[in-house]
Amino acid sequence: MISFFIRLWENILIAVRALAQNKMRTILTTLGIIIGVLTVVSVASIIEGLNKGFASQIASIGSNTIYVQKYPWVAGRDWFKYRNRPNITMKDAKYIQERMKNAEAIAPATSTRRSIKYRNNSLTAIGVSGVTMETEKIEGYNIDEGRYFAPLEIAKNKNSVVIGYEIKDKLFKNRYPIGEKIRIGTISYTVIGVMEKRGSILGHNLDSGVYVPVGSIFRNFGFHRSIQIMVRVKDPSMIEPAMDELRFLMRVSRKLKPHEEDNFSINQQEVLTDMYKKLTGGLYTAAIGIGMLSLLVGGIGIMNIMLVSVAERRREIGVRKALGAKRVTITFQFIIESVIICTIGGIIAILISYLFSVLIDKVTPFPSSVPLWSVLMGLGFSTFVGLFFGIYPARQAAKLNPIECLHYE
Amino acid sequence: MDALINLKDIVKTYQVGTVEVHALRGVDLQIQRNEYISIMGPSGSGKSTLMNIIGCLDSPTSGRYELESTPVHEMDDNQLAEIRNRKIGFVFQTFNLLPRASALHNVELPLIYSGVSASKRKVIAEEALDKVGLSDRKNHRPNELSGGQRQRVAIARALVNNPSLILADEPTGNLDSKTGEEIMRVFGKLNEAGNTIIVVTHEKYIADQASRIVRILDGNIADDLQLEEN
Numbered sequence: 001m002i003s004f005f006i007r008l009w010e011n012i013l014i015a016v017r018a019l020a021q022n023k024m025r026t027i028l029t030t031l032g033i034i035i036g037v038l039t040v041v042s043v044a045s046i047i048e049g050l051n052k053g054f055a056s057q058i059a060s061i062g063s064n065t066i067y068v069q070k071y072p073w074v075a076g077r078d079w080f081k082y083r084n085r086p087n088i089t090m091k092d093a094k095y096i097q098e099r100m101k102n103a104e105a106i107a108p109a110t111s112t113r114r115s116i117k118y119r120n121n122s123l124t125a126i127g128v129s130g131v132t133m134e135t136e137k138i139e140g141y142n143i144d145e146g147r148y149f150a151p152l153e154i155a156k157n158k159n160s161v162v163i164g165y166e167i168k169d170k171l172f173k174n175r176y177p178i179g180e181k182i183r184i185g186t187i188s189y190t191v192i193g194v195m196e197k198r199g200s201i202l203g204h205n206l207d208s209g210v211y212v213p214v215g216s217i218f219r220n221f222g223f224h225r226s227i228q229i230m231v232r233v234k235d236p237s238m239i240e241p242a243m244d245e246l247r248f249l250m251r252v253s254r255k256l257k258p259h260e261e262d263n264f265s266i267n268q269q270e271v272l273t274d275m276y277k278k279l280t281g282g283l284y285t286a287a288i289g290i291g292m293l294s295l296l297v298g299g300i301g302i303m304n305i306m307l308v309s310v311a312e313r314r315r316e317i318g319v320r321k322a323l324g325a326k327r328v329t330i331t332f333q334f335i336i337e338s339v340i341i342c343t344i345g346g347i348i349a350i351l352i353s354y355l356f357s358v359l360i361d362k363v364t365p366f367p368s369s370v371p372l373w374s375v376l377m378g379l380g381f382s383t384f385v386g387l388f389f390g391i392y393p394a395r396q397a398a399k400l401n402p403i404e405c406l407h408y409e
Numbered sequence: 410m411d412a413l414i415n416l417k418d419i420v421k422t423y424q425v426g427t428v429e430v431h432a433l434r435g436v437d438l439q440i441q442r443n444e445y446i447s448i449m450g451p452s453g454s455g456k457s458t459l460m461n462i463i464g465c466l467d468s469p470t471s472g473r474y475e476l477e478s479t480p481v482h483e484m485d486d487n488q489l490a491e492i493r494n495r496k497i498g499f500v501f502q503t504f505n506l507l508p509r510a511s512a513l514h515n516v517e518l519p520l521i522y523s524g525v526s527a528s529k530r531k532v533i534a535e536e537a538l539d540k541v542g543l544s545d546r547k548n549h550r551p552n553e554l555s556g557g558q559r560q561r562v563a564i565a566r567a568l569v570n571n572p573s574l575i576l577a578d579e580p581t582g583n584l585d586s587k588t589g590e591e592i593m594r595v596f597g598k599l600n601e602a603g604n605t606i607i608v609v610t611h612e613k614y615i616a617d618q619a620s621r622i623v624r625i626l627d628g629n630i631a632d633d634l635q636l637e638e639n
Contacts, residue, residue, distance in 0.1 A: 010521055021509050319505045322466060323566070324494020324522040326487045403466050406505060 007332075015337040018313075019344075029305045030345030032298020033385060036291045037349035037378040041370060043287030044377075045357040047280045049368030052224050063236050063269050064104075065138060066243055068092070068229035068250060072265040074275050085263045086254070087226035091217070092264075095253040096229060102242040103231045107134035110217055110227040114185040116210065118171045126167070128184055130214030130227075138232045141211075146178040146193030149213060153192075157215030161189040165197040165207040184210065187220045240266060295381055298345070301391035306393035310400075317397055318405025327398040334397045338390025339383055346382030350375050411478050413573060413605055414440040414463060419472035421458050421628075425590045432458040434628035435472070442573075442608070445600040447616035448609045450625035457578070459625060460609045464497055465489045477573055494522050498567025502579035504559045506551040512538060512562045513547040519570045537565040541595060557588035564595055569603075575599065577608045581615055593618050 019026045071082045084283045093108035100106060109131065115124040132154050135141070141148065144165065153160050161182065168177050189212065198206035218225070233242045243266050250264050310317070317330060325333075353370060360368040420435040432455045440446060460475035461467035462474065465481055468489070474482040493499075498519075506515045516534040525533065528626060538544050541561040551559050560580060567575050577596065581589030595613060600606050608619060616622050617636070624631040 007524070008527070010527075017509065143438065175621050315505065317505055320518070320522075321490065322464075322489050322493060322505075323519045324570075326490045326522075328487075329522065403461050406466075406501065 006338075007329075011333050012337045012340065014333055017302055018309075018337060019340060022309075025305065026341055026344070029301055029341055030298075030348065031170040032294055032301045033342050033345030033382050034298075034349040034352070036293075036295035036298055037346045039287055039294060040291035040381075041350055041353040041374045042356050043283060044374035045353060045368050045370040046360065046366070047283060048371045048374075049357070049360065049366050052367050053367070055067050059366045064233050064239070066231045066233070066239065066246060067267040067271070068096070068231065069245060069265050069267055070226045070228075073267045073271050082265070083288075086160045088228060088264060089228060090214075092250065092253050093227060096231070096246065096249050099249055100231070100242075100245060102233060102238055102245050104234050105137045105230075105232040106134045107138050107230045108214055108227045109135060109230055110214060110215060110225055111209075112221050112225070114169065114221070116167070117183040118180065121171050121173075123167070123170055126184075127209035128217065128221075129209055129211050130209045130217040132214055135211075135230070138230050138278045139144075144194045144196040145393075146191070146195065148193055154213045154215070157213050157219055159187060159189045159216055160192045160213065161222070162193040162195055162211040163191055164195050164211075167208060167210055168194045184212070185221065216367060231316070234308040239270075243268065290312050291381075295385050298342075299385040302338050302341060303389040303393055304387065305341075306334060306390060307396065309337075310334065310393050310397040313397075314400060314405040317400050318402045321400070321402035330398040331391075331394045334394035335387060335390040338393070339386035342382040342386030343379065346379045349382070350378055353378075411475075412439040413442045413444075413477060414438070415473070415475040415478075416463075417473040417475075419459075419469045419474060421462065421467070431587060431628050433462070433469070436625075436630055438623065438630065439530045439634075440605065443600070443603055443605055444621060445596070445606045445619045446608070446621040446623060447619035448607060448623050448625060449616050450631075451611065454625045455628040456594045456609055456625045460576065460578055460607075463574075463607065464499060489548075490522075494519055495570060496573045498564075498570065498572040498575040500560070500563050500567050500575065500577035500580045502553050502582040504551070504556075504563045504583070506559060506562055506566075508551055508630050511550055512543060512554065512565075515551070515562055516547075516566045519566060523570060526534060528545075534565070534569055537569040538562070540568060542628050547558075555588075556584050557591055560584065560588075560625045561595065564592075564599075568599070573605060575604055575606045577606065579610055580608060581610070581612070589615070 007031070011361060068088060070085050070088055075082060082108060091107055093106070097106045109129065111127055111129045113125050114128050115122055117123075118124050131149070133149065133151055136148055140350070143162070146162070148162060149160060152158075162186065163171070163177065163182075171177070171182065172180070177194060180191050181188050182191060195207070195211070200206055204395075214227070229244060233239060246266055247262065251262065252264075256263065321329060338377040357370050360366060416436055416438040419436040420431075423430040423432055436459060447483050448456050448459065458467065465476070466489075467486050467583075468484075469482055472482065476492065476496060479492075479629065481489070484492065507518070513531070513534055516537050517530045520530040520533060535544060535547060538547050541564050543558060543561050543565065546554060546558060551562070554562065564575075575596075580591055580596070584592060596606050596608065597618060606619075608615065610616050620636050622634045622636065624634070
């Protein structure tokens with residue numbers, strides 16, 4: 001056993017010596033392997049990054065919240081069908097609020113985009129969200145300065161506004177905003193509170209909007225709009241019955257006959273996670289496919305170069321055989337050479353994809369990291385390719401007749 | 410004591426296309442330990458084939474070959490490799506050193522294949538280089554050495570495993586006459602030290618250094634001449 005490892009080591013030294021003599025060729029030969037491993041490891045690291053960021057953001061939508069909306073989150077090609085659905089109305093929301101048993105909190109919500117203005121400062125296309133008392137509970141709002149709405153302000157559709165964290169900075173600079181009047185569109189609103197910093201979700205900035213009583217949106221900006229109904233349940237086990245109940249209530253509210261399809265959608269975070277899994281699963285399959293293909297091409301390249309190398313080094317092979325190298329020794333020497341080429345390729349690829357990953361992490365909003373399993377898989381595959389595609393050339397080398405080799409010029 | 414080499418009715422026939430080439434047509438030859446023998450013959454005579462068979466690089470088509478009483482003619486590839494490794498030291502006309510390896514590494518090669526540990530190997534290889542007067546050149550590569558020095562590295566390599574037999578194929582063919590003589594002096598010394606040496610050559614003055622000359626012609630031994638001590 002020990003002598004096996006000593007021989008292995010001797011062969012590795014011989015191989016490294018041979019490869020070092022042909023640095024350029026060695027590097028070029030590894031290109032196919034590099035591309036293959038790079039593809040797999042890079043995609044794995046990107047997806048791993050997405051998993052860390054994207055998936056946790058989806059989770060922050062709240063697994064306990066159900067959304068009744070006009071459109072499904074994952075629509076596919078039937079967009080036109082959904083467009084012709086009736087809007088979700090405050091009447092639907094009221095109907096549910098009055099009857100739903102499985103809910104912890106229910107809030108209608110709607111939004112619009114307006115420019116807002118304070119003295120000479122104005123901001124365009126700012127998201128204006130209509131909220132209720134329940135919205136605070138469902139979304140988990142926290143107030144940084146001032147206060148949230150009072151029930152009466154919601155009930156009376158007062159022109160009061162709670163502004164997002166970034167809006168305060170942009171509109172008021174260093175001025176104290178509470179009690180000041182701003183214009184949303186053409187309507188004057190009084191600032192009563194500033195939201196705590198909330199960050200962003202799926203690239204959507206949550207701190208750059210303002211919040212007003214939902215009724216005031218209808219009154220000031222038009223009644224013809226679809227709302228969404230947010231329903232929060234106590235714990236995830238309640239999702240199923242709550243979704244069933246919601247569907248039933250909506251169908252009754254809409255007076256749908258048994259044979260008619262739903263003309264609304266009930267959305268839940270799981271739909272997104274499912275879609276996400278499908279998407280990344282597809283990416284993985286594609287990456288592994290491309291990776292395998294380039295490993296195959298790379299492997300054939302390795303085989304080709306090894307055959308060239310064997311032909312070029314016939315004299316060396318002859319000398320080694322004359323001095324007592326057995327067939328198996330020569331076979332071993334050349335297989336190790338091809339394994340080393342491939343492993344070097346694998347290592348280079350992993351280093352490059354690590355650099356990629358750092359770059360993606362720094363330059364794009366997506367986090368990225370190289371998972372250990374993809375490193376091991378990359379190394380494993382490249383070593384295997386070296387082994388597999390090295391066998392044939394190595395056997396060719398071992399079969400050579402020493403007498404002919406010694407006279408080879 | 411038995412002969413070192415005992416060849417009995419060695420026949421070697423090659424198939425070249427549809428033509429049968431009779432390289433050796435029944436050679437009988439005995440070589441004793443510590444002999445210094447030249448094998449001569451024009452090209453095509455079969456002397457190279459004979460050398461390859463003696464060197465265990467090739468197997469005879471028929472006949473018996475015993476090396477130190479071991480029947481070699483019935484051995485397979487791997488057994489022959491082991492015999493070459495332990496019992497035969499080769500010196501070639503074109504030196505056949507590994508070009509990118511140091512003199513020391515070249516000399517170590519046979520030891521690698523016989524499984525000697527790295528530290529021991531170095532000591533033994535240095536000793537062998539010392540014997541041919543090259544211990545100060547052990548880290549030089551072949552292209553940094555003169556022809557004569559290269560051939561001496563090759564001789565050190567042939568010596569390093571303490572073989573029963575040193576087989577030299579036209580060892581001076583690529584050297585000028587002065588260097589050639591130098592190399593032949595090395596062989597002379599090795600023979601005095603107890604080594605058995607076979608030199609294959611077509612040059613009379615090289616062959617004359619030996620104590621016995623075997624002449625091959627058309628696949629047979631034409632004559633076998635014991636020289637007086639010179």
